[in-house]
Amino acid sequence: MSTATTPIEHAAPPESGPRALLHRLRHGDEVAHVVTLTFAALILLITTLLVFELWIRSAPTRGKFGFSFFWTGVWDPIGGDFGAIPFIYGTLVTSILALLIAVPLGLAAAIFLAELAPRRMSDTIAFLIDLLAAVPSVIYGLLGIFVVVPLMRTTIGPALKKTLGFLPIFQGPNYGVGFLTASIVLTIMVVPFIISVSREVLLTVPREQREAALGLGATRWEATWKVVVPWARTGIMGSIFLALARALGETMAVTMVIGNDPKIRESLFAPGYTIAAVIANEFNEATSDLHRSALIELGLVLFLITFILNGLARLLIVATERGGGHS
Amino acid sequence: MNRVRLIWRKSLNVVMLTLTGVAAFGVVAVLFLILGYFIWNGGTSLNLDFFLKLPRPEGEVGGGVANAIVGSLKLLFLAAIIGLPIGLLAGVYLAEFGGKTFSFVVRYTTDLLNGVPSIVIGMFAYSLAVVPVKHYSALAGGAALGLMVVPITVRATEEFLRAIPTSLREGAMALGASKWRTIATVVVPAASGGIITGMLLALARVAGETAPLIFTALGNQYWSPGWNQPISALPLVVYNYAISPYDDWHRQAWAAGLVLLTLVLLANIGCRFVINRKGVRSV
Numbered sequence: 001m002s003t004a005t006t007p008i009e010h011a012a013p014p015e016s017g018p019r020a021l022l023h024r025l026r027h028g029d030e031v032a033h034v035v036t037l038t039f040a041a042l043i044l045l046i047t048t049l050l051v052f053e054l055w056i057r058s059a060p061t062r063g064k065f066g067f068s069f070f071w072t073g074v075w076d077p078i079g080g081d082f083g084a085i086p087f088i089y090g091t092l093v094t095s096i097l098a099l100l101i102a103v104p105l106g107l108a109a110a111i112f113l114a115e116l117a118p119r120r121m122s123d124t125i126a127f128l129i130d131l132l133a134a135v136p137s138v139i140y141g142l143l144g145i146f147v148v149v150p151l152m153r154t155t156i157g158p159a160l161k162k163t164l165g166f167l168p169i170f171q172g173p174n175y176g177v178g179f180l181t182a183s184i185v186l187t188i189m190v191v192p193f194i195i196s197v198s199r200e201v202l203l204t205v206p207r208e209q210r211e212a213a214l215g216l217g218a219t220r221w222e223a224t225w226k227v228v229v230p231w232a233r234t235g236i237m238g239s240i241f242l243a244l245a246r247a248l249g250e251t252m253a254v255t256m257v258i259g260n261d262p263k264i265r266e267s268l269f270a271p272g273y274t275i276a277a278v279i280a281n282e283f284n285e286a287t288s289d290l291h292r293s294a295l296i297e298l299g300l301v302l303f304l305i306t307f308i309l310n311g312l313a314r315l316l317i318v319a320t321e322r323g324g325g326h327s
Numbered sequence: 328m329n330r331v332r333l334i335w336r337k338s339l340n341v342v343m344l345t346l347t348g349v350a351a352f353g354v355v356a357v358l359f360l361i362l363g364y365f366i367w368n369g370g371t372s373l374n375l376d377f378f379l380k381l382p383r384p385e386g387e388v389g390g391g392v393a394n395a396i397v398g399s400l401k402l403l404f405l406a407a408i409i410g411l412p413i414g415l416l417a418g419v420y421l422a423e424f425g426g427k428t429f430s431f432v433v434r435y436t437t438d439l440l441n442g443v444p445s446i447v448i449g450m451f452a453y454s455l456a457v458v459p460v461k462h463y464s465a466l467a468g469g470a471a472l473g474l475m476v477v478p479i480t481v482r483a484t485e486e487f488l489r490a491i492p493t494s495l496r497e498g499a500m501a502l503g504a505s506k507w508r509t510i511a512t513v514v515v516p517a518a519s520g521g522i523i524t525g526m527l528l529a530l531a532r533v534a535g536e537t538a539p540l541i542f543t544a545l546g547n548q549y550w551s552p553g554w555n556q557p558i559s560a561l562p563l564v565v566y567n568y569a570i571s572p573y574d575d576w577h578r579q580a581w582a583a584g585l586v587l588l589t590l591v592l593l594a595n596i597g598c599r600f601v602i603n604r605k606g607v608r609s610v
Contacts, residue, residue, distance in 0.1 A: 032507030036420035039413050040433045043477065047436050050443070053454045108350035116344060117351070125355055127599060132358045134595045135588065136535025138562045142569045142584050143361060146368075146577070191354055219340035242442075249444025251538040252566060276446045276538070283450070283542050296450060303447045310442035314435065 051303070058297035060290050069297065075262040075278075077287050082294040084301070086262040090272035091302075093179050094254065095247035097268070098186035103240055105187070106194030107229075110236075113195070114202035115210075115224050126199060133192035141256035144185040149176040149257060152184075157269060172267035177259035180268040185253045190243040197242060201235030201320050202228060235320030241313035245306040251276035275302045362588070369585025372578045382548050382564075388575045392583055394550050395559040398465070399534060401551075402544060402560055405469020406476050406533055411526055414480025418522075421481065422488035423510050434485075441478035448474055449539035457543060465551060465558040468544025472533040479532060483525020487518040524598045531594035535587055537562035561587045 061069060061082060072083030109129075113122045153176035160180075164170045205228050213223035229236070259271020260281060275298045286292040376391045383390035417437075421430050452471035457463055491514050499509040515522070540546075544558050546567060551558035561583050568580035 028508070029506045032510065033420075033424050036416045036424055039416035040420040040425070040429075042413055043417055043433055043440065043481070044436055046474065046477075047440055049455075050447075050451045053451055054447070057454055105350050105354070108347040109354050112344075112347035112351040116347065125351055127603075128355050128358055130599065131592055131595055132354070132361075134532065134591055135358075135361065136537070136562060136591060138535065138537040138565045138569075139361070139365075139584050139588055142565055142580060143364065145569055147364065188357055195351075195354065219336050221340040221343045222336065225343070245442055249442075249446070251444065251446040252562075256566070256570060276444060279446050279450065280538060280541055283453075284545070296454075299447050299450045302444055306442055306444055307439055310439050311435070314438055 051300075054296055054300040054303060058293050058300050060293035061297045062293075064290070069294070070301075073262075073264060077282070077291045080288065080290050082290070084275075084294075084298060086264050087273055087275045087278050087298060088301075089264050090179065090258065091248055091274040091276070093268075093272070094182045094186055094258070094274060095244060097179065097183035098190060098247050099240065099244055101183070101187045102191045102194055102243060106191045106239075106243075107198055107236065109191075109195045110198035110202055111224055111229070113199045115220075115228065122199075126196060129192045129195050132188075133196065137189065137250060137252045140185055140189055141253040144181065144253055144257040148181055148184055152176045152178075152181045156180075156184075168266050169268045172265070172269055174269040175259065175271060177257050178267075178269050178271045179258070182254045182258040182272075182274070183268075185257055186247045186250060189250060189253060190247050193243045193246060194239050197239035197317065198232070198236050201232045201239065201317065204235075204321055205231045232320060234316045238313040238316030238320065241309045241316065245309035245313065248309070249276060249302060249306050251280050255280045275299075362592075365581065365585045365588055369581035369583075372582035373585065377579065377582055381550070384548075385571075386573050390579075392559075392561070392564050392579065394547065395561050395564045395583065396586075398544070398547070398551060398559040399561045401465055401554070401558060402468050402472055402540070403530055403534055405465065405554070406472035407526075407530060409470055409473030410476030410529070411480055414477045414526070414529070415484050415522070417477075418481045418484025419488065419510065419515070421485045423506075423514070437478045437481045440474075441482075444538075445475065445536050446538040449542055452539060452543045460555075462555075463543060463545035463557040465544060465554045465556065468540050468558060468560070469554075471539035471543045472536060475533045475536065475539065476526075476529045479529035480526055483528070484518075484522050487521030487525065488514060490521070491517050520601060524601045527594055528598045531591050531598070534594075535562055535591050537566050541566075 065072075065082065069082065070084050070088070072081075073085040074081045074083045075086060076082070113125055117125065153174060157174040157176070157180075160170050161174070209227050209231055210223050213227040214220070218226065254274050255277040258274060258277055260273055260277060261271040262273045262278070263270070265272065279295050279299055279302075283292070283295050286295060376389065378391060378396065379393050380389075380391035381394055382392060417433065421434060425433070449471050452467050452474065456467035456470050495513055495517060496509055499513040500506070504512070540560055540563055544560060544563065546563040547557045547559045564583045565580050565587060568576040568583065571577070
């Protein structure tokens with residue numbers, strides 16, 4: 001330590017040794033450090049414990065069925081036979097269908113907010129869209145039951161049958177509840193996430209990119225679609241993963257409109273079932289330990305999928321906001 | 328040939344840009360449709376009985392959801408005392424003490440915890456707080472909600488603490504305050520408005536959660552004295568009444584939904600207003 005250049009440090013306590021530790025203890029710095037560190041570590045502990053509990057409590061089905069749990073389709077709580085395929089199918093179909101509608105819609109809205117709308121208007125609309133994201137899922141479920149289901153039965157369903165009825169996915173009886181209804185409700189629920197994340201990502205695209213494209217004679221739309229959006233594409237992918245994770249894990253709204261029937265059917269009008277919905281419906285009335293274990297294993301699967309998707313989404317969004325996705 | 332192409336490009340420009348506007352306003356319209364629908368359907372069902380009376384037996388007309396309103400408040404209280412301290416202190420660690428790798432891991436885990444489906448959180452709380460005592464309870468429900476409060480509080484706390492200028496910290500330290508004193512008496516109070524707002528947002532989010540409560544708090548047709556019995560909550564009432572076959576319960580589901588929606592939206596509007604005024608990115 002050079003005493004000539006930093007005379008103030010003379011007044012400070014020694015930097016090492018037991019006396020220094022005592023000094024710092026007296027002033028509470030180390031204590032505060034350790035206490036807050038403990039709470040930060042507690043978050044890691046809780047997450048680990050979560051995985052551990054799900055793993056341990058799903059042991060009966062993991063032991064009995066092994067991986068065949070994931071490719072058999074029988075769900076018979078009374079006979080003690082469990083296969084997850086119908087639920088995995090229902091979860092994937094509803095989520096992917098929801099994204100097929102939500103991604104173009106959300107991206108378009110995000111483009112409008114980031115590229116066209118004046119800043120004030122953009123902020124106001126983004127604020128309203130954030131509110132939409134805050135609406136509890138049971139509220140969407142209620143609207144699903146009493147608004148979307150009747151609409152599906154009387155208007156949307158018949159219209160689709162009339163125009164696209166030659167496709168097998170739009171054939172068969174239409175009860176109002178089913179894959180398509182669940183997807184519509186999910187669309188409304190995930191669109192706000194796509195919009196608000198994509199908008200933020202689009203806003204980080206440097207102004208020069210737009211100006212260069214416009215200067216070369218591109219129209220506003222061409223500048224947006226061929227320059228700005230590709231620049232931000234990694235972040236937009238991130239927002240889509242985020243939305244997908246949310247759609248896969250969504251419980252209440254889907255449970256209320258999916259129809260709750262563990263069958264694989266190709267018609268989108270048919271009732272189905274999702275992982276989250278079967279857990280919500282059957283966990284309390286689980287007839288046996290094996291039944292409960294099967295539901296917990298489904299929960300574990302759901303957890304792992306969303307865990308991976310969220311992780312990927314975070315990485316992509318961080319990557320774009322740091323340096324642009326121009327790769 | 329070139330002219331045709333130019334016209335095509337220009338009309339594509341107009342059409343696509345119009346469509347983006349339609350999409351944006353369409354999504355916003357959904358919010359107002361939802362609000363309007365709930366006010367129309369729920370508003371007519373709101374009366375004094377709804378707030379002051381217990382539910383009537385199945386199928387009978389009348390009664391209210393007083394127990395669910397109190398239940399929601401009790402659950403939120405539990406969630407707050409379980410989740411907020413963990414979130415606050417972990418947030419302080421990340422903003423003030425954190426090293427590099429460990430902080431990154433904590434931050435990442437927090438984000439992932441935030442994305443865990445709420446039904447899985449419910450299962451976790453079930454196996455921690457219901458299985459050992461063999462009955463459903465307000466405590467288990469509160470624990471599930473408390474767990475969901477943690478990640479939002481952590482990120483809000485960290486973000487608002489980071490927004491406090493370094494000069495403030497240096498000023499306090501130059502006056503001889505130790506690090507934790509600086510944090511406890513200068514930095515955290517300076518950020519307190521934002522932190523409290525973040526906490527309220529976290530509570531507003533879990534106030535509307537149903538999935539984690541189904542097999543922890545379970546629901547209850549009567550008052551739930553103490554903390555150790557099954558307890559009702561507004562979202563549970565909305566869910567149970569909506570899937571019931573009785574018209575009068577449907578009516579009350581709309582009313583309960585309206586109350587829930589109003590509270591959640593008001594909390595969000597208020598909080599975001601405060602956050603925006605402070606000029607910090609919303610959480």
